[in-house]
Amino acid sequence: MKQKKKKTGIGNEDIIRDAEAAEENSVYGTQQTPDGLDNEGLPDIVENTIKFVIFTLDASRYAIAGTDVLEIIIGNEIYPMPFMPAYIRGLINRHGIPYAAADLNLLFRNKKLDADRYIVLRDDAARLSFLVTAVEQIISMPESAVHTLAESEAAHGYFSATLRYLEEEVPVVDSIRIFKTITNDFAQQ
Amino acid sequence: MISHSSNSSSFLHAGFRTFDFLINRSQFFSSASAGSADTEFSGESLFSHITVSGVKLVVCNLIKWIDRNFTDQVKSPVHFYIISDVQAIALCSDDLARYALRKKGFSDISTDKAAFSIPANAEIKNTRLDNLRLMPRCFRAHTMQQGIAGCIFSGQRIGFWLDIGRILHNALEEKI
Numbered sequence: 001m002k003q004k005k006k007k008t009g010i011g012n013e014d015i016i017r018d019a020e021a022a023e024e025n026s027v028y029g030t031q032q033t034p035d036g037l038d039n040e041g042l043p044d045i046v047e048n049t050i051k052f053v054i055f056t057l058d059a060s061r062y063a064i065a066g067t068d069v070l071e072i073i074i075g076n077e078i079y080p081m082p083f084m085p086a087y088i089r090g091l092i093n094r095h096g097i098p099y100a101a102a103d104l105n106l107l108f109r110n111k112k113l114d115a116d117r118y119i120v121l122r123d124d125a126a127r128l129s130f131l132v133t134a135v136e137q138i139i140s141m142p143e144s145a146v147h148t149l150a151e152s153e154a155a156h157g158y159f160s161a162t163l164r165y166l167e168e169e170v171p172v173v174d175s176i177r178i179f180k181t182i183t184n185d186f187a188q189q
Numbered sequence: 190m191i192s193h194s195s196n197s198s199s200f201l202h203a204g205f206r207t208f209d210f211l212i213n214r215s216q217f218f219s220s221a222s223a224g225s226a227d228t229e230f231s232g233e234s235l236f237s238h239i240t241v242s243g244v245k246l247v248v249c250n251l252i253k254w255i256d257r258n259f260t261d262q263v264k265s266p267v268h269f270y271i272i273s274d275v276q277a278i279a280l281c282s283d284d285l286a287r288y289a290l291r292k293k294g295f296s297d298i299s300t301d302k303a304a305f306s307i308p309a310n311a312e313i314k315n316t317r318l319d320n321l322r323l324m325p326r327c328f329r330a331h332t333m334q335q336g337i338a339g340c341i342f343s344g345q346r347i348g349f350w351l352d353i354g355r356i357l358h359n360a361l362e363e364k365i
Contacts, residue, residue: 077345079208079347080259080260081332081337082258082259082260082335082337083258083331083332083335083337084328088328091324091325091340091347093342093347096320096322096342097322098322098324098325098340098342099325100324100325100327100328125326126325126326126327127325127326127327128325128327179327182327182328183327186327186328186330186331189331
């Protein structure tokens, strides 16, 4: 019997608010100039920043571009679906609309994830969510701190870049590539 | 949302332990009780036959299909059958004709009608079409191909909207 769990949704506005708060706290958020210098007397150059959602699969950290994320849902039940590859754990009910729940841990490391949090992707047409252990933080990174991977480096085609976070090189999940992987897997069946 | 000129339509709903199934009323035209048209399903076969009003019909055991494909094991007895016109379920008469030719005991089955076994608790309900949802696009075509047209959420439960024509077609393809 599937356990009925309390449903809690975090909407778009909450994500933006959290992102702004995280920006304040981020090691990069207030670092507009290098080496602790202030802007006085320097050229008016402010580097663009990119927001990322930092999440974990078991103990491993990953990031996903904030622009890819619609909301984070906690505790929704997964409804298993037949005729699916193992990494599609089933459907979740988001306001009466079915979203696929993809287990990235199974996709990346062939290990089933025991979790009840979902990162819902912004792409309405795809209606895809990623099952994750935890969402740690929403951060803003200067573009220069994001290291885009060459095609040959993008392991299994699942990652587009890496970024430095808490002394760790964190892979950035490429949601478009993952969506294409899923679509291709079904096309081949 | 499924767009439709009408706001609601009749669907047959069958409830199992953790999920429900819906079949569009337009996919069948009649029903028969298991008592009046009893039959036996042997082994792993999805097929048997019944005789209703003197017409011998192939029966697709939907309960066994559900039991085979869904994680929630279904042990519901067959209590009645719904009967479909093959055109209404977009099935080709040739599919049934070819099956009848090859399967012992099925040579005289109707090729323009087919029956499906349904559990006891099934009932017809008016269903709001704007509550029916198609599957996520990444596997929509795949699930439709397998006979799952969409779903509907009701409280904590999910209902899978089945296309019985596709299910029968696939089952016949396996057997032919």
